[in-house]
Amino acid sequence: MAPIQISDPLPVTVPRPMVLMRLGYRRPAQVPEKTGLLIDEIMEKGRALLRPRAIHGTFDASSPEPGMSVIGGVLRASSRSLHERLLGCRRAVLFAATIGPEADAWIHHLMDRGEMTRGLLADAFASSAAIALGLEVERIAARALAGEGLAPTKRHAPGYGDWALSDQAPLCALVDCGRIGITLTEDFLMIPAKSISGVIGGR
Numbered sequence: 001m002a003p004i005q006i007s008d009p010l011p012v013t014v015p016r017p018m019v020l021m022r023l024g025y026r027r028p029a030q031v032p033e034k035t036g037l038l039i040d041e042i043m044e045k046g047r048a049l050l051r052p053r054a055i056h057g058t059f060d061a062s063s064p065e066p067g068m069s070v071i072g073g074v075l076r077a078s079s080r081s082l083h084e085r086l087l088g089c090r091r092a093v094l095f096a097a098t099i100g101p102e103a104d105a106w107i108h109h110l111m112d113r114g115e116m117t118r119g120l121l122a123d124a125f126a127s128s129a130a131i132a133l134g135l136e137v138e139r140i141a142a143r144a145l146a147g148e149g150l151a152p153t154k155r156h157a158p159g160y161g162d163w164a165l166s167d168q169a170p171l172c173a174l175v176d177c178g179r180i181g182i183t184l185t186e187d188f189l190m191i192p193a194k195s196i197s198g199v200i201g202g203r
Contacts, residue, residue: 004175007140008053012098012132014125019043022124023066039121046125051100053180058144061092061201071199075170081161082199085153089201093141093152094176098195099129130194141200143194152203157198159187165189 017028019039026033031039057181059072061088066170069077086092103126104121107174110119134155142152159165190197 002054004055004057004179005037006053006055006180008180010054010133010136012050012052012099012129014043014047014050014129014132016040016043018128018131019125022128023121029110030096038118038133042118042121043125046103046106046122046129048147049100049102049106050129051102052097052129052136053060053100054095054097054133054137054140055175055177055180056093056095056097056137056140056144057175058091058093058148058202061086061089065086074174075167077080077158077163077166077167079161079163082156082163085198086201087154088203089150089153091145091150093144093200093202094171094175094198095137095141095200096172096175096180096182096190096195097133097137098180098182098190098192098199099126099133100157101192103129103194126194130196134196134198137196137198145200145202148202153201153203155198155200159194168197171199 061071063069063083063174066078067078067083069082069086107119126154141165145152160168165188182195
């Protein structure tokens with residue numbers, strides 16, 4: 001097992017078209033002028049609040065029986081979708097990442113003040129930042145796996161497909177996600193809310 005690594009800060013770029021897509025706009029020409037100005041204002045403020053960081057490690061992976069995947073000897077997942085994603089993989093990168101708590105606090109502040117439009121726009125920006133964060137983590141995983149002569153699979157995460165959300169617990173324990181400020185609720189949801197976790201196999 002390679003040492004757990006932290007990427008902090010993790011440079012993340014949030015393109016305007018990505019935010020517009022989250023808001024349902026397929027083309028910039030569809031955005032009303034006043035709305036566009038407000039989106040730009042929100043994005044400028046949001047960028048200043050981003051504190052993106054990630055923690056990740058490469059672990060042994062195996063499939064001892066159909067529908068069962070074992071990663072790092074600790075995460076044992078009974079999930080057909082994960083099993084299919086990791087089929088043929090002997091190694092896997094586990095990760096957790098977050099854009100930080102500041103954006104969450106900003107969104108809640110706007111909502112609490114009744115600034116619903118700004119709050120919704122801020123949430124769209126933060127969600128887009130989490131997507132961009134995931135793309136950057138995929139690049140990190142690809143480099144780590146390439147160093148072992150392996151090609152990356154697509155990303156998968158607890159709570160998607162038939163992979164139980166409760167497997168967030170062993171995943172986060174393996175990478176020690178508390179070191180970058182991520183905790184889990186009793187229902188295995190991540191705090192800060194705009195945080196992600198998952199696995200990328202190597203074959």
